[in-house]
Structure formats: C-alpha cells, structure tokens
Amino acid sequence: MTVISSTKSPEALSLAIVAEFDAGVERVWQIWEDPRQLERWWGPPTWPATFEDFDFQPGGQASYYMTGPDGTKARGWWRFTAIGAPDRLELDDGFADDTGNPVTDMGTARMAVALEDIGGRTRMTITSTFESVGQMEKMIQMGMEEGMGLAMGQIDAILAGQPAV
Known part of the structure; x- marks a missing residue:
C-alpha cells in the first residue's frame, strides 16, 4: 500500500494524507498534470473520474465527475491557485451540481x-x-479519508506503466 499515514487535525482544520512511490518526483508530477493519467486514479476504484475540462495553469480550472457503480455521477471542480512544477500544487476544491456549477452550501x-x-x-x-470543523467532519463522514487512500492506492500501477483496467 502506498499510503503511509493519514492525519486529521481539527485545530488546523486539515486532513493530510502521505504516500510514497517508487518513482522520481518528475514522474509522479505527471499524474497531476496529465488529465488522462489523473482519471486513472482520482476517485476510488469503484468511482472512476472523468475530467471534462482541465486548464492546468494558475487561475485555470478543472471540472470532473466520478461515476459510481450504479451510474450515479458526483461532480466536482478545481481552481488552480499555484503550480510549482514539479513539486508543488495548490488548488481550491469543491462540489458541483449536475450542470457543473459550484455547490456553495458544501x-x-x-x-x-x-x-x-x-x-x-x-x-x-x-x-x-x-x-470549518463542521465542513471537515462532514467530508470525513462522506468518506473523504478512506476514498483518498483507495484512490492513491491506484497510483503504483500507473507509475509502473501498467495499462488502464
């Protein structure tokens, strides 16, 4: 398993997940900058992602949806706020409605x-x-921590050059 730790900090309002990979930084960076590679791991195995838009630059946005086993689509969006290739990326992350517009109440x-x-x-x-603590608790209750761990567990196969399933 690639994930080595997961730390929740209600005081800092944060969740940190750490993983290690048998590949260099430049290669791991590619799984973030290439939406086709990102689709192979973003989202747990039973909820694969499809990126519809992907403007990978500061101020750029991405929109995606994850498709569940029953065909349900959960939509999300990113706004890239800082990109420092090949070792730093920051973005705002949120949920979207069926038309791709941000859901502000989340x-x-x-x-x-x-x-x-x-x-x-x-x-x-x-x-x-x-x-807020409330938002953090809700996201963890929705399975964010477990889902991220499962999603990141798919990265080794991509880095090893295995074909998509």
Missing part, C-alpha cells in the same frame, strides 16, 4: 500537494484545509 476546501524526493523515490503529501 463550501470550498484548499488542497496543497507537495512532492519530495526521498532517495530517488517520491513522498507525496496531500493536505486539505477546510473552512
């Missing part, structure tokens, strides 16, 4: 991705920061 989370070289391997830390 709030917005800030996601920061840090990639660190650890002797030719890569440690990836994804830290989500929430607007």
